[in-house]
Amino acid sequence: WLYGSLGPILLLHHDGHAPECVVFNAAEVPIEWEEHFVGDKVDPRTESFLTWESLESVRRNRVGLKGPMATPIGKGHRSLNLTLRKELGLFANVRPCYSLPGYKTRYDDVNLVTIRENTEGEYSGLEHQVVRGVVESLKVITRQASLRVAEYAFHYAKTNGRQKVSAIHKANIMRKTDGLFLKCCREVAEKHPEITYEEVIIDNCCMMLVKNPSVFDVLVMPNLYGDIISDLCAGLIGGLGLTPSCNIGEGGIALAEAVHGSAPDIAGKNLANPTALLLSSVMMLRHLNLTDKADRIHNAILNTIAEGKYRTGDLGGSASTRDFTKAVCDHL
């Protein structure tokens, strides 16, 4: 474990040439890493592949960066992601999504942020068989979690120069659950008259996103809708290899993460696109108020993509993780 001047930062992965370490070194970011390797075996204290120590570390450090992790196969344990969210009270998942000049997709006009409630809703884990052939699952919406994520969304909009918050829902069908979610959003919206507030039904939202994503700014929504819409948005700009993510937790915890898994066929082979991870590490730096370093690294990443010389396999190129990372360092 390494301790640095800014206190230790948790690093939840390591595949030999962690791009964020390389870039942070090159940019002289005053951070040293505290490393945890997870995924080897189930820790009985967390009932998952996540070690108890790694959780303790995030709690202590209040900040962390989670690398792409191959999802361990096997049963009888909780998912890594779900355990992290639950244990650390990671109530909001924030995913900025913007068109990257230099990487052409069908869209060049995406610039939005999805903010997803991350702890309840359809992810309650409450399911049962009523009789043979009839199963039910419970979606749980609480006033507390809805207010919390709505407040975070408006706070985010305000502190990031955003103009509008759209609450995404299906309250025409789930009148009580999504209805409560909307009620909470409205209450919070009233306290922030300088931010435009609107409500959009999820099916219509998806249609608008693929037709004209530029109409959206900040979107806030219950868990499953956030899961769906954030991936849809990632697709608009090129995929999960390009989109950063940060989870906001109780007591000011921020756990940045590359959302994409490390696909078994490319794991450890120096082939993954490090962009999502690097952009996530920039979100972490902003959370630590290391704004200059964040800006510098962010620009270097954007310039590397704009230059277009190094493209990893997911974007149709043949550059390695290391090639791309080195190019980012060169652009610093």
Place this chain on the structure above:
Amino acid sequence: WLYGSLGPILLLHHDGHAPECVVFNAAEVPIEWEEHFVGDKVDPRTESFLTWESLESVRRNRVGLKGPMATPIGKGHRSLNLTLRKELGLFANVRPCYSLPGYKTRYDDVNLVTIRENTEGEYSGLEHQVVRGVVESLKVITRQASLRVAEYAFHYAKTNGRQKVSAIHKANIMRKTDGLFLKCCREVAEKHPEITYEEVIIDNCCMMLVKNPSVFDVLVMPNLYGDIISDLCAGLIGGLGLTPSCNIGEGGIALAEAVHGSAPDIAGKNLANPTALLLSSVMMLRHLNLTDKADRIHNAILNTIAEGKYRTGDLGGSASTRDFTKAVCDHL
């Protein structure tokens, strides 16, 4: 009410110049319409704006066409759509979605069909408050409804020259409910080895749809995912004004419909895009085995769009409903 040689067909809307009537007349389709006007007042026997007579009519005729209906505002009654689905056992909603030459969007490679379970899932209507600030809704998945829609999907694939069925799910989270849905799809898939079968998680599915929709063929899924994905797909090709829909019900009922509502600002103003309704009426004709008529009208619609002279407001043009309809007749 009108009775024709082929037995009566229910028509659930009328705004003076029903495009389907005009086109069917021009194409000499041997059908006469049985008209029902709904939306005026709540019928206590259906607890909705749908009249009991209109339901009886579909049951008797086994086929119908529902026009765009302005959603009546007010409370204490069930939605028109939900009432129709429930009362008529409309278990599958089928929406073919294909790029229309002549109407340019960001996509020219869409050619897929979404098949949505239409009776249960997140639409159970079962919701309650547990304590103040905590509400729950129940998602219900049954073996019966899942098998039924899966069987329909494979039947559809086979009879429409399709190669692949993708079951869309979130069984990594909703292991029991979506797990049961998948299990049923797998059972049915095994009976149809000539059709490729795959399973795709909904978030990933949405990302793939916006990146490369041509990888999909037939998609089958639980209710809410179908609601979301079918609208997303409509967005890819230009919106709900262009996508037909047909609901398949118990005992061979087929209720074709234009999914879009008639927006209050354009209702009855001769401004709506009749394409979705006309393409839906073609689906109805196919159900009646009036294949020649169906082909002829279908081609006339596609040619009118390809010609590009008449565009309604939703597509950025200024043609009226009647202009477009007349052009279709000219192309017959």
